[in-house]
Amino acid sequence: MPNSKDVSLSTSVENYLKAIWLIAREGTASTTAVAEQLGVSAPSVSAMLGKLQVLGFVEYERYRGVQLTASGTRRVLLLLRGHRLIETFLLEHLGYSWDEVHEEAEKLEHAVSERFTERLGELLGHPSHDPHGDPIPRSDGTLPDTPNTPLAEVGVGQTFEVSRLMTQAADALHYLAELGVQPGAQLRVVKREPFGGLVHIRYDGREEVLSKELAMLIRGEVRR
């Protein structure tokens, strides 16, 4: 069986795999889309896709886009596991703020060993989700379930438990943290504006108004 899991890949190869995964969760990604995602030229992507296919990480047909194989998907999930554990560590133990975390984790994820990742998982108490609420893939490559209903789609009067904030943007995360809207928070939708899509919420005795865009990024599940 080739591509077990212990062959170490270049940072570049790992970033291509992540980009492909991001673009096409379970579909097909185009050369251009990958190029844009990574900020490289399309010819660079063309060349790399050929290489990734030889390595067995993607299915690739010229002019037809690219798709991760099981092996490729596994590598991405292990990478993502490292990334999210590192982010959790930076936020919880090193006092990083949202703006600082992503860049650092992006570099570190390519440098840490599997042992490091596993020990870090222990240190953190084997979290199933990172501080954004993003699910942390398990060592076996499976993903914990994560409630995913957008707050924007919850009816008036319902109670909603936040599970996940679907953005890496530091300003949005900062703003939500300030409001206290974080994974675990319980909200009640008190009003919705029919056209603009504004959502009025109440929690902790406070009332706030969120834009539709923001309310789409807030995921969770309806309670009771």
Next chain:
Amino acid sequence: MPNSKDVSLSTSVENYLKAIWLIAREGTASTTAVAEQLGVSAPSVSAMLGKLQVLGFVEYERYRGVQLTASGTRRVLLLLRGHRLIETFLLEHLGYSWDEVHEEAEKLEHAVSERFTERLGELLGHPSHDPHGDPIPRSDGTLPDTPNTPLAEVGVGQTFEVSRLMTQAADALHYLAELGVQPGAQLRVVKREPFGGLVHIRYDGREEVLSKELAMLIRGEVRR
């Protein structure tokens, strides 16, 4: 002023600087010595030394060896600071053993930011020395003093406090850890053999015999 401290260097460049520092603490290092230290060919070293001189990190005269500039030395000390803080973290917080630590720290030191290093220092309580007893350079590039008398040179009847174990070899470190000979340990030299150089020590009620080689690696200071 070029080469402030924030320009990021390639892993390769950083490893050359470390190798040069290791070989020639305050002298001159030969091309061959650097090549051996890094496990690369001499021509590769020749080429890199030219580059390092252009970058202002070394003084280099062909056929005359190489020497770090102040700027080069500062970079090495910052790198070493990261390395030793990371080692400390791996041992104290992630449950690594001596054999596992070095390799991991060797990779991570090139990937962490200065912010990460400083935050890690805080988390660890600003240690002045790592678990081997190696001094951790300060952020300003200065080095804390470290008692450096070899146990091999201590007279019979004297009390000696271990400060440092001058090896990275996992087997030696393991063996010493098992004996309880670690930075901070207080020993008494009870006997020395005149020819082989064996040193008999007593501590904790136990008595052990150390080879001359091992006793040279154990550094510290005489007490009282």
Next chain:
DNA sequence: TCCCATGTGTAGATTAAGCTATAAATATAT
């Protein structure tokens, strides 16, 4: 159906880091 915009691939160059083979400089030994 043909055509042209967009998307994709090929050719060829560049940069960083390494290598081998060989030549030149320095050091050592008779």
Next chain:
DNA sequence: ATATATTTATAGCTTAATCTACACATGGGA
């Protein structure tokens, strides 16, 4: 002091990852 051995540098090649310029494929619109 000369010859030999060692050390160091130069020349030229390789690999990985990137680029630009250009050529070809595909598919939607006239």
